[in-house]
Amino acid sequence: MLCGRRKRAPGREREVAAMANKLVAQAFFPIVYRLLEQAAICCSCLRQFPLIDAPFCHRCGRPMAGKREGVCGDCQRFGRDSLTQNRSLFTYNEWGKALISRFKYRGDERLAQLSGCLLSVAFYRYYADRRFQIIANVPLHRLRLEERGFNQTQKMTEILGKNIKVPVLPLLDRVKSTDKLSKTQGKAARFRSMKSAFRLNPEPFTRFQGRTVSVLLIDDIYTTGSTIRSCADTILYSGVVFPVEVCSLTLFR
C-alpha cells in the first residue's frame, strides 16, 4: 500500500518470519510474527526495514556503529536525565520520510494501522520485559490539532495501547504553540523553545497512589530529543509526590 506493491506475494511468510526472528527473542516471536503478517506491508519494504541495530547508546538509543557498547558522548555530557531511556525502531531514511509525509502531512489516516503495528513491534523489541502503568503520547497544541484534524502520534499510540493492553492516558497538554520544529535551527534553540511547552495533567496518577509509576512516552520521530525530554521533565518535576519513571519509544530517529 505504501509503495504500490501487493501485500500478498509468494514467499511472504518466509520474509515475515525472517524479519520477526531478527527483531525479537524467541519468546515474542509468535506475537511479532502475527503483527507483521497482518500489517499492510509488502515483502520488498519488509526487506528494506532501516532497523537500528546494536550497538546503540543505552540511554538515547542512538546507533553507535564501530564503537563499543555504552553511553554516547551527548548523553555523557548531559549527565542527570529525567528520561530513563529512549529507543527507536528505524532510522529516518527515505522510506520513513515517505511514510511520515503521507500520514502526517497529507493526512492519510489509513496509515495509522501500519504505524501502530510497527510501534507495537518496536515495543516487543525493546520493552517487552518492562512493566508500564501508563502510555502517553506527545500531544499537539490544541490549535494545531484543530487545524490538522488528527494527531498522528496519538493514533498510533492508541493501537499500541490496545495491542499491549496498557491504558493510554492524556498525561500532558501542550500549552506553548512552538513554531514548526523543523524551522527552529540548532539544538540549543530547540531545547529553549521546548522549555515549559507542556503542562502535566496529574489526574491519571491518582489511581496509582503511592506505587512507582512507569510511564512510556510515544512520539513519531526522535530528532534531538528536546520534545521527549521536555515531556519527561514536565512529568517528573511538576509536583508529583510519588516515584515516577519515564521511558520513551519512537518509530524513527
Add this chain to the structure above:
Amino acid sequence: MRAYLLYVKEERGKAQSYITPCFEVDKLFWQQSDGGTLHILGSSTSLAIVFALREKINQHVRSRRLTPETLRQLRELAHASVKEASVLYGKEDGQQECGLPFQFTSEQAEREQAEAFAMTAEQIRAEAEDLRSRLQGRSLLWEELRYFLQQHAVVLEEVLPALQWLALANKLEWRPGICIGWRKGWWKHRLLLRCDRCGSSRVCKTECHTCGQACAFCTECLTMGRSKCCTPYICVPAQPSHRKATTAGEKLLRWDGRYTPWQAIAAERARRFVSADDNQAFLVWAVCGAGKTELLFPAMEQALSDGGQILLATPRKDVVLELLPRLKRVFPGCKVIAVHGSSAEKWEEGQIVIATTHQVLRYYRKFPLVIVDEVDAFPYHRNPMLHRAVERAVAEGGKRLYLSATPPAIMQRALVGSTNRKALVSATHVLLPQRYHGHPLPVPTIQKIPRLDGKLRNGDPLPLLRDPVALSLQQHRPIFVFVPYIEQVEVALAFLQRSIPDHARRMAGVYAADPERERKVQRFRRGEYGLLVTTTILERGVTIPFSDVVVVGADAPVFDEASLVQIAGRAGRSHDSPDGLVLFLCTRWTKAQRLALKQIRQMNRLARQMKEVDGYVD
C-alpha cells in the same frame, strides 16, 4: 471551531431553510431584500450534517404554515435524523468503532454565532462583488481558498460575511467536502458518505478534531488536500456575461499542415459542432496514431473567435506538457497555459487552459468549450473522476468535445448509437478508424501458456516469449514488456536477461516509485536500453510511440478491454514499421482480451471499407 447554523425563513406563507456560518449577515441580507421571519433550528460544526438536514427540512417544510408546534416538530426531526446517522455511522463495517457521534444542538445555537459585527450592507455587497470577480469559475476546498486569497493579500476569515452574502444571493455554493445521505433499504438502512469534489465514495471514517465529531475524508482525491465532512467546498460559477467575440475575420490559427481527406471531414464536423447550437457533446473516436491533435484546431479556433475560454483536459501530465508548445505555436495570439500539480501557472487565467484531471476539479461552470483528450490516456483511461470534473468545469450551456480511442460503452450508446454496426459520422460523433499513415492497427497475437507466472519465476524455457523478444532486440526495435504488478517487474526482467544473455545489458525494469525512473526512461528514449519492463502505472514520460509491445500476464484484471486496445495501439506508429509486434501472453483467455481483439479487427475492417469507398464524403 466554526459552527454552522440551520434556520428556517418564513415569508408570506412560504418557508425554506438555510445554512450560515454567520447569522448576523443573514439577518442583514433578508432585511435588505424581502424581510421574513427567521427561526433557528440548531447548529453543528459538521457542515455535512447541517447540509443533509437542510435537504430533509426543506422537503418537510414546503407549503406548510409554521406554528410553534411545527417548529418543534422540525427540531425533533433534525435531532432524530442526526441520531439515526450516528447509529448508522457507528454500525457500519463493525471493526472500526468510533466513539464520537454526530452532534447537533438547538440550545445556545444563536449565542455561539453572536460575534461583534459592524459592517453595513453596502460594505459587504461591495466586498462580495470584488470577491466574486476573483473567484468566479473556481471550486475550491477551504484550505485552497485560503491559499488562493492569500495570493491576493486577502485573509479568508475576514471575508466570511462576503462569502455568505454571495451564497444568499445564489452566486456561490457552499457545500461540504463529503456529503452525508441516508439510503433506505428494505433490509437495512445505510449511511452514504460521498466526496462532493471527486464523486468517490471511497472515504475513510475518522474522529475529527477539526469539527470535534464523527467525520470522514476522501481517499481518492487526497493528493489535492483533504476533503472532509467539515471542510467547506466553495463553488463559484463564472459570470456568463464574460464573453466578447473577437473582430470577425481575424485569423487566430497559424497552421499550414495538411489533412488526409478523412481527417478534413472529421475536423470540419468538430468545428460545426462548436459553432452550431444543437448539441452539447461530441465524440471524436480516433484509433491510436490517427493524428488527433490537429483535428481540433478548427474547432478551437471557432470557440476562441466566439470569445470563450477553452479547457483541454487530459489525465496525463506528460500530455499536458507536450501539448503546450504545440498549441502556443499554432495560436500565437492567444494566452495558452498549462495547469498541473507543480505548474506555476496554476492560478492564472488563459484563453486556452491545458489541465490534468485533478486540476480540472478546481474549475466550476467556467468554460464554454471543454475538450477531453483520452486517446493516449492509458493507464489513466476511463477515470470517472475526469468525467465528473469535466461536467462541472463546463459553463452553463457549454459544450464538451471528447477525443477517445476506446470510448466507454455509455458514451458510445449516447453519442454513436448502436454499438454493433458503427456509423462513421453522425451529428454527435465522427469515427477515424485509420491511422495517419494508412496502415491497419497491428492485431495482437494471443498465446496461452499454462502456469506462466511460475515458469517465469523458475526460469523455465519459454520460446514463445524469448524468440520474438530476441528478434526485436536484434533488429533494434525498442520493446516494452508490460506486467500487471510491480513485484513482477524484477521477475520478468531477470527471466529475460537470463534467456537472452547477449542483450542482457540493454534491458531495464522500471516502476512508478523507482527513484531511478527518469534516468532509465531517458536511456530508453536515447536507445541505450532496447527493452523496458514496466507496470501499467508508470506515470509519465514513457510513451515511445514506435515500439513493439509484449504483455506478460494479459489475463490479469488490471488489463481491461480499453487498456489492451491502447497498449496495442502503441506499436507500429511510424511509417517505416507500421506493423510492430504486439504479443499478449496469458494463462487463460479473458473477456477483455476477446473484446480488445474484436475492437481492433472492427476498426481495421472499417478502415478497409473506407478505402474502398474512396473519397467518402457526407
